[in-house]
Structure formats: C-alpha cells, structure tokens
Amino acid sequence: xxxxxxxxxxxxxxxxxxxxxxxxxxxxxxxxxxxxxxxxxxxxxxxxxxxxxxxxxxxxxxxxxxxxxxxxxxxxxxxxxxxxxxxxxxxxxxxxxxxxxxxxxxxxx
Amino acid sequence: xxxxxxxxxxxxxxxxxxxxxxxxxxxxxxxxxxxxxxxxxxxxxxxxxxxxxxxxxxxxxxxxxxxxxxxxxxxxxxxxxxxxxxxxxxxxxxxxxxxxxxxxxxxxxxxxxxxxxxxxxxxxxxxxxxxxxxxxxxxxxxxxxxxxxxxxxxxxxxxxxxxxxxxxxxxxxxxxxxxxxxxxxxxxxxxxxxxxxxxxxxxxxxxxxxxxxxxxxxxxxxxxxxxxxxxxxxxxxxxxxxxxxxxxxxxxxxxxxxxxxxxxxxxxxxxxxxxxxxxxxxxxxxxxxxxxxxxxxxxxxxxxxxxxxxxxxxxxxxxxxxxxxxxxxxxxxxxxxxxxxxxxxxxxxxxxxxxxxxxxxxxxxxxxxxxxxxxxxxxxxxxxxxxxxxxx
Numbered sequence: 128x129x130x131x132x133x134x135x136x137x138x139x140x141x142x143x144x145x146x147x148x149x150x151x152x153x154x155x156x157x158x159x160x161x162x163x164x165x166x167x168x169x170x171x172x173x174x175x176x177x178x179x180x181x182x183x184x185x186x187x188x189x190x191x192x193x194x195x196x197x198x199x200x201x202x203x204x205x206x207x208x209x210x211x212x213x214x215x216x217x218x219x220x221x222x223x224x225x226x227x228x229x230x231x232x233x234x235x236x
Numbered sequence: 237x238x239x240x241x242x243x244x245x246x247x248x249x250x251x252x253x254x255x256x257x258x259x260x261x262x263x264x265x266x267x268x269x270x271x272x273x274x275x276x277x278x279x280x281x282x283x284x285x286x287x288x289x290x291x292x293x294x295x296x297x298x299x300x301x302x303x304x305x306x307x308x309x310x311x312x313x314x315x316x317x318x319x320x321x322x323x324x325x326x327x328x329x330x331x332x333x334x335x336x337x338x339x340x341x342x343x344x345x346x347x348x349x350x351x352x353x354x355x356x357x358x359x360x361x362x363x364x365x366x367x368x369x370x371x372x373x374x375x376x377x378x379x380x381x382x383x384x385x386x387x388x389x390x391x392x393x394x395x396x397x398x399x400x401x402x403x404x405x406x407x408x409x410x411x412x413x414x415x416x417x418x419x420x421x422x423x424x425x426x427x428x429x430x431x432x433x434x435x436x437x438x439x440x441x442x443x444x445x446x447x448x449x450x451x452x453x454x455x456x457x458x459x460x461x462x463x464x465x466x467x468x469x470x471x472x473x474x475x476x477x478x479x480x481x482x483x484x485x486x487x488x489x490x491x492x493x494x495x496x497x498x499x500x501x502x503x504x505x506x507x508x509x510x511x512x513x514x515x516x517x518x519x520x521x522x523x524x525x526x527x528x529x530x531x532x533x534x535x536x537x538x539x540x541x542x543x544x545x546x547x548x549x550x551x552x553x554x555x556x557x558x559x560x561x562x563x564x565x566x567x568x569x570x571x572x573x574x575x576x577x578x579x580x581x582x583x584x585x586x587x588x589x590x591x592x593x594x595x596x597x598x599x600x601x602x603x604x605x606x607x608x609x610x611x612x613x614x615x616x617x618x619x620x621x622x623x624x625x626x627x628x
Contacts, residue, residue, distance in 0.1 A: 138309075153271045154278035170279060171302045175309025178268055182311070197274045 134168050140219060141165060142176050143204065143212040146186060150203040153177065177202055185211050246276045249292050252299030257307060268306055330425055365410040368431035369402035374438045375430060477512045485512050485521040486532075486576060487547040490583035498575070499535065502545050509545035516542070517565045520554040523576065528553045531565060533573045548575050 134141075145151065145159045157173045180186045185208035190198050204212070250272045257265045279295065282288065296302050307313075344350045373395070408414040409424040477484050489497040502510040513519065513532055520529035532551035534542035550573040557565045567573060 153275040154282075157275075157279070158282065169302075169305050170275065170296060171305035172309040174272075174275065175268070175306045175311075178310040197271070199274060200271050 134165065137215075137219065138168060138172060138176050139180065140212070140215045141168075142173060142180060143185065143208060143215070146177075146202050147204045147209065147212055150201050152191075152199040152201050156202070180208065184208075245292050246273055246280070249276060249296070249299055249302075253303045253306070256300045256303035260307070260312060264312065268310060268312075330422065361410060362407070365406045366403055368428060369399060369406040371431040371434050371438055372402055372406075372427055373399050374441075375434045378438075378441075475511075475514065477510065483512075485523060486549045487512060488578055489547055492586045492589040494583035494585045496578055496581070496583075498548070500547050501543070502547055509543065511544045512547075513544060513549065516544075525577065528555065530554060530576060531557055533567065548578070550575050 141160060141163075142156060145156050145163075148159075151159065153174050154170070156177060157170050160168060160173065177186065181188050181202065185205070187203045187205050188200055189203070190200050192198050250269065253272060254265055254269055257268065260268075276292070276296070280288075280292070297305070344354075376398075377395075405414065405424070415421060415424045477487065487500075487502065489500040489502075491497055504510050513521070517531055517533060520531050522529050530551045531554045532544075532549040534544050535546040535550075537543050552567055552571055552573055556568055556571045558568050560566045
C-alpha cells in the first residue's frame, strides 16, 4: 500500500518524536526517520516540516559553527513542542485503536 | 563521479531550487534553504541510503518539484505569485494557452458524450506524434528547399533520417521524456504550434500536388509527351485557333502552287487579327517532332507595335532566350528568330487557282470562288473556330 498519504498526516508527529529524542540538523533527522523505517517521505518534506514546526514555535533552532565544513542549523524541541508531541501521540494512539477495531486486527500496544 | 563534479551538481541544483521558490521573500527563501547544499551533499554521501549512487534528479526529483514540496511542507502557499507589471502586460503565452486549454477541457469533461471521445483521442495520441513530425518536415522542406519539394513520398535517405529524428523527438516529448526543463520547454511547444498551424496549408499543397500529378499522368498516358494528343475539356469557348479540337500554336500558309509563304498577316471576318498565341512570348510550346520547346517572337509593324498574327510565327528554342531588364523575354545576342519546321515543304497545287492575289477591289467574293475580275481569292487565312488544314 502506498503509505505516502498516511505519512502526510503524521509527519509532524514523526519529526517531533525524532527531534525530541535528540537534537538534529536537517539530514540527520531524515536519516533517523529512514532508519526507523519511514522510507517514502521526501527529504524536502522533512525540511519543510522542520521549518514549519520551528515557525509555529514547537522547535528551537541554533547554528553550530564548525571549522571544516559548513555551519549546520540544529533543531531542538522546547516545552511547547513537547506538549504538542504528547497531544499528537495520544491522538495517534486513539486513532490507531479505532482503525484496528474497524479492521478487526489487534495492534501492538 | 569526482567530488568536484558532485559539488557543482549540488550547487547547481540548489540554485535551481532557490530560483523556483518564487513569490517568497528573500528571508523566507533563506530560512528554507539555509542548509540545502549541506543536506544534499550529506544525502548523496550517505551510503546506507536506498538510492545511493543515483543522480541528483533521480533521487530528489527536479529542482522545481523539490521546491514545491519544500514550500508545501513548510506551509507556505505555492506559486500564485503576484504578477509583475511586465507579466500583466505580456503574460507568458505558454501558460496562457495552457490555462485556456485547461478551461476548455474542464468544460468538455462536463459534457455527457465527451469521455468516450476523449479515451478514443487519447489512444490516437501517438498517431499525432508521428503526424506532427511529418508536418514539421514538410514545413522545413518548403522553407529550405522550396514548396515544390514537398511531397507525400519521403524520397531520399536524408529525408528519412531527418524524419526519423523528428519522430523520435516528437514521441519523446509526447512521453514526457525530453524537453522538460524550463529553458528548453519552448522548443517543442513552438514546433507543436507550427505543426498545428501548418496542417491546412500542407494538406492543401498535397492535394493540389496530387491533382497536378494526375494531370501529368493523364497527359502522359494519352501520349501528349510523345507527339500524341490529349483531350482537354473546357467549359468556355477557347480563344485562338482550334483544329479538330486541338488548339494550334502556329499557322503555315502555302500559295496556290503549294509554295510556302512567309510573313502572312491574317485577319478574321471582322478585321481582328487572328492569334494562335496569347502569351506575348513568355510561354513555351511543344509541337510535333520537336525535341525542345520553342518560344515565339512577334513581328513589328511600322508603328513599332508587336504583331502576333503574322504567320508562320517565328521564334527559337526557349533555351536561347533570356530576360531583359523589364523581365520580358528577348533572344540572346547573336540568335535570330527562325521559322519552326514546316509540316511539309510544298502543299498540293490547286486547280483553277493561282492568280496573283488581288487587292479587294469591290469587296465581293463569288460563292464558287471562280476568279473574276475584281474578286478576291477565297481567303486562305484562318478564322477562329474553324479551319481546314491542307490535307497532306
């Protein structure tokens, strides 16, 4: 099944979860998402989502200077972001439970 | 790929992405693309990435698509940028026509009968791809080599090669494989427009060419090129001299003893000059047993006017003519007009005739044509509409 449509709804949640785990720069977040098994999201979508979450105040950002190579912009989560993450995590679990009942399968709790 | 090439690719890609982020403030663009080069480079270098080793566009899509995805994910509105004054005055014709096309298509799709028609037409799209390549070839041939070279048949190898290349380009564009970037997009769109506009003129030329070919074939089939005759049906009465249904180009006059006469002026019953040709020397004529066509020159009267009713008409092979400053045909220097070959050197002598031609004293002609004083010998000149040629 093409999970792109599914992902669009929960990309925010996925990105928040990744950044909450540990601060990261653009491609770092992408890499961690992929390692977690989310293959089908485009890099540009992740970057755009990071930017939007930052604009809405859910993430902080700071630049880490480096001697070799370019300065990278790191994103970190703040209190507002954590609140958003919790709320969305609850929503997701409720939704997943509903879908599981609808489809007649048990989800892994 | 060397590291340097990769860097250049990444830089070019990033520039294209930024350029595609139209309508955003510089600050917004910077926010979105601050780490773009670094992120792209990291992605390319990541060996555990599933698409590792493939090209930039393959991995990330076109810069335009990347930019659209980026701004969509960032929650910024996509390109509906405020038009600059230049763009309001001179809207991009490609986009305009696309917009008109989309509106028309939307209207059509609301009609009940359209969907089956549309699926049929969609199945015919490859036919159009090939057809437009052929149309472009015809237009190019007409422009470069002249309209005479256009034809249904693709003759020489060079034509086939060019046609093949055009077909490939047309099909590849139709499939969405070539000409996708903004800088080359105008090429196929322009040629498509040229092809559509050229449909009617090219088909008209083809049909008239086919009609010409048919005429030539019919003439050949009836032997007109080899000295035979071809029947041509006309609706209007023909001016000129027609014998046995065949229009003649010259008249050969013999006296009563059968000797050929030169420079005979012929008038009809109303005193009008009898002409066989009406081209004033521009046209060329074939006559039986001629190996090349001739053109005729007029005689001049005392006032200097050209006279075309002086027979036999003199002339020369058309190749010995050239055009003067006014474009009129003149004989080349050193060439003088001569009489075309006579049908026979001597005509049968007449019985009971042979009196030297008299001036028309009282203007009467006896019905039997018996010579009598003051009578005029029966005119041997030609009258329009009927003439009897002397039987050999």
